[in-house]
Amino acid sequence: MEMKIPxxxxxxxxNSLKGGxxxxxxxxxxxxxxxxxxxxxxxDVDIIAEGGASFRFIVGKYGSGKSFLLQTIRNYVMDxxxxxxxxxxxxxxxxxxxxxxxxxxxKELIRNMSTKTRPEGGALTLILERWIxxxxxxxxxxxxxxxxxxxxxxxxxxxxxxxxxxxxxMVHGFDFAKxxxxxxxxxxxxxxxxxxxxxxWFRGEYTGKSEAKAELGxxxxxxxxxxxxxxxxxxxxxxxxGYSGMLILIDELVNIYKIPNSxxxxxxxxxxLTMYNDTLQGKAKYLGIIMGxxxxxxxxxxxxxxxxxxxxxxxxxGRFGGEDVKDxxxxxxxxxxxxxxxMLVLVEKLADIHAGLFEYEQRLTQDDLITFIRIEFxxxxxxxxxxxxxxxxxxxxxxxxxxxNPGLTVEKLLGSGEFSYAKAEPENxxxxxxxxxxxxxx
Numbered sequence: 001m002e003m004k005i006p007x008x009x010x011x012x013x014x015n016s017l018k019g020g021x022x023x024x025x026x027x028x029x030x031x032x033x034x035x036x037x038x039x040x041x042x043x044d045v046d047i048i049a050e051g052g053a054s055f056r057f058i059v060g061k062y063g064s065g066k067s068f069l070l071q072t073i074r075n076y077v078m079d080x081x082x083x084x085x086x087x088x089x090x091x092x093x094x095x096x097x098x099x100x101x102x103x104x105x106x107k108e109l110i111r112n113m114s115t116k117t118r119p120e121g122g123a124l125t126l127i128l129e130r131w132i133x134x135x136x137x138x139x140x141x142x143x144x145x146x147x148x149x150x151x152x153x154x155x156x157x158x159x160x161x162x163x164x165x166x167x168x169x170m171v172h173g174f175d176f177a178k179x180x181x182x183x184x185x186x187x188x189x190x191x192x193x194x195x196x197x198x199x200x201w202f203r204g205e206y207t208g209k210s211e212a213k214a215e216l217g218x219x220x221x222x223x224x225x226x227x228x229x230x231x232x233x234x235x236x237x238x239x240x241x242g243y244s245g246m247l248i249l250i251d252e253l254v255n256i257y258k259i260p261n262s263x264x265x266x267x268x269x270x271x272x273l274t275m276y277n278d279t280l281q282g283k284a285k286y287l288g289i290i291m292g293x294x295x296x297x298x299x300x301x302x303x304x305x306x307x308x309x310x311x312x313x314x315x316x317x318g319r320f321g322g323e324d325v326k327d328x329x330x331x332x333x334x335x336x337x338x339x340x341x342x343m344l345v346l347v348e349k350l351a352d353i354h355a356g357l358f359e360y361e362q363r364l365t366q367d368d369l370i371t372f373i374r375i376e377f378x379x380x381x382x383x384x385x386x387x388x389x390x391x392x393x394x395x396x397x398x399x400x401x402x403x404x405n406p407g408l409t410v411e412k413l414l415g416s417g418e419f420s421y422a423k424a425e426p427e428n429x430x431x432x433x434x435x436x437x438x439x440x441x442x
Contacts, residue, residue: 005029010357017350018396020389022067024120027075030349033342034069037333041073041290045080048245048288053279057253057305057315058292060335063387066292069335070249073290077247078116083127083238085109085231086249089256095271097224097264102271106227107204109248125199128180131241132187135159153188160184163240167233175220176233182216204230228275235287245286253293257303269308276314276331298332338388344373346388347395354399363402371414372398 005013009026016023017030037058044054060066074084087093087108094101112121136147136156145151164177179198186194197215204222206212212221222230235246259265272291278284298305298315306312315332338346347369355362376391402408 005353005356007357010353013353014350014357014396017392020063020393022071024071027068027072029353030346031072032346032349033338034065034072034335037069037335038072038076040329040333042076044288045077045082045245045247048082048247048286049080051239051285053282053284053286054288055276055279055331056288056290057298057332058290058335059295059298059332060292061294061387063389064335064337065388066335067251068388070251070290070292074114074247074249075119077244077288078114078119081116081242081244082247083123083243083245084112084114084247084249086112086114086251088252089250089254090252091255091258094256094259094268095228095250095275096267100224102224102227103204103222105250106222106231109231110203115243124202125195127238127241127243128183128199129187131163132160132184134242135163157184163237166240167237170233170236171229172220172226173233175218176230176237178218179216180237228271232278232284232287236285239286245288247288247290249290249292251292253291253305254297256305257293257297257300262303265303266308269305269311272305273308273310273314276311295334340373340377343376343388343391344369346392347372350392350395351399354396354403358403360403360406364399368414375414 005026009029013023013026013030041056044056048054058066058069070086074086078084087105089095089105092101093105093108095105096102097104110124113123113127114121115123115127117123118126139145139152139155139159140147142155145155160181164180167173167177167180170176179201183195183198186192186198194216200206201212201216201218201221204227206215206221209219209221212218231246231248238246256265256268259268275284275289279287279289293305296304301307301312306316317330317332351362351364351369372395373391376394377386398413401413
């Protein structure tokens with residue numbers, strides 16, 4: 001039975017998966033497995049909405065589904081009225097740096113600020129406008145003053161300053177509140193230029209204090225050292241602005257692992273420790289942080305997260321957990337491979353989406369799908385090395401070939417010795433060192 005999925009979404013799903021990346025839309029149509037992991041992370045979300053904070057690491061090898069899980073959680077929490085910011089680390093984007101790498105991560109996070117009504121990012125201005133409109137709506141509902149009257153404006157200002165006042169007790173809260181005040185006044189006066197300058201400041205786009213002083217009259221800017229303090233302020237402000245909280249998603253921790261300078265790596269791990277301690281000690285509110293990385297970049301005691309002893313002692317697994325019994329309340333969630341049965345369900349979904357997108361009669365039977373899965377997992381070393389990403393890309397290629405060659409029977413294609421999926425891979429294949437790092441993650 002074919003799924004009823006809009007072609008725009010089907011196209012995005014098929015193209016993204018074929019390219020080895022996670023689609024931003026359409027995930028509910030292809031989500032399979034990961035129920036326990038999703039349940040654990042959504043439990044964190046409930047705590048965040050009540051004023052708490054959480055920190056989790058999602059650990060799995062390349063192609064195992066880390067980015068897919070992060071994207072799935074992103075969509076879940078936006079439906080629950082959360083604001084989500086996300087960024088992939090890179091050589092130019094780190095958690096800590098002396099040449100703007102930390103600030104670059106902050107700018108990427110704010111650029112990708114997303115809500116349910118603006119899921120593609122760039123939601124900062126929308127959030128600020130909604131905040132002011134929400135306060136005006138509350139005052140109007142009270143019916144104590146007529147809209148457009150001086151009394152109404154005064155009542156709105158009072159509510160605005162109540163929110164701003166709660167921020168001033170936090171680190172850099174006074175400056176953050178000052179910028180919010182400037183935005184509100186510019187909103188009242190229709191001063192679009194000042195509003196744009198305030199948004200530019202919040203985005204971390206001022207190159208120095210002198211530029212900010214000239215355009216806004218403030219003598220402070222977001223820097224490499226203090227960007228995380230402003231993230232905490234955003235989380236608290238967003239709750240006051242009517243959202244449930246804020247979730248930060250940071251992927252590709254391997255880019256910290258790959259930093260050649262050990263001191264620079266340690267500074268980055270120290271920043272992770274600060275963020276982790278803040279969430280556990282109540283120094284952050286309405287804030288969730290999830291970071292994704294490979295087992296090596298987490299567990300390597302020479303270069304990974306565990307090379308920083310204060311983190312290793314907090315994150316390392318205890319004596320009772322194992323492959324069969326996992327503690328989903330622990331800070332590190334290790335992704336187990338999808339089962340053959342789960343992969344079968346996934347390829348069934350993809351076959352339906354592909355047939356609907358390209359408008360052809362689905363010719364793959366249940367037996368065909370089982371044969372495909374058997375071939376994929378029958379490769380040499382597949383039990384430890386094959387990932388969902390590889391299986392999905394192979395399957396979409398199979399679907400493309402069948403779609404373009406109507407006269408080709410599925411039995412002949414899958415059973416052909418010339419077909420790459422059916423070939424036995426040589427046992428002595430060597431994997432080059434560079435193969436360890438993939439460009440994309442699913």
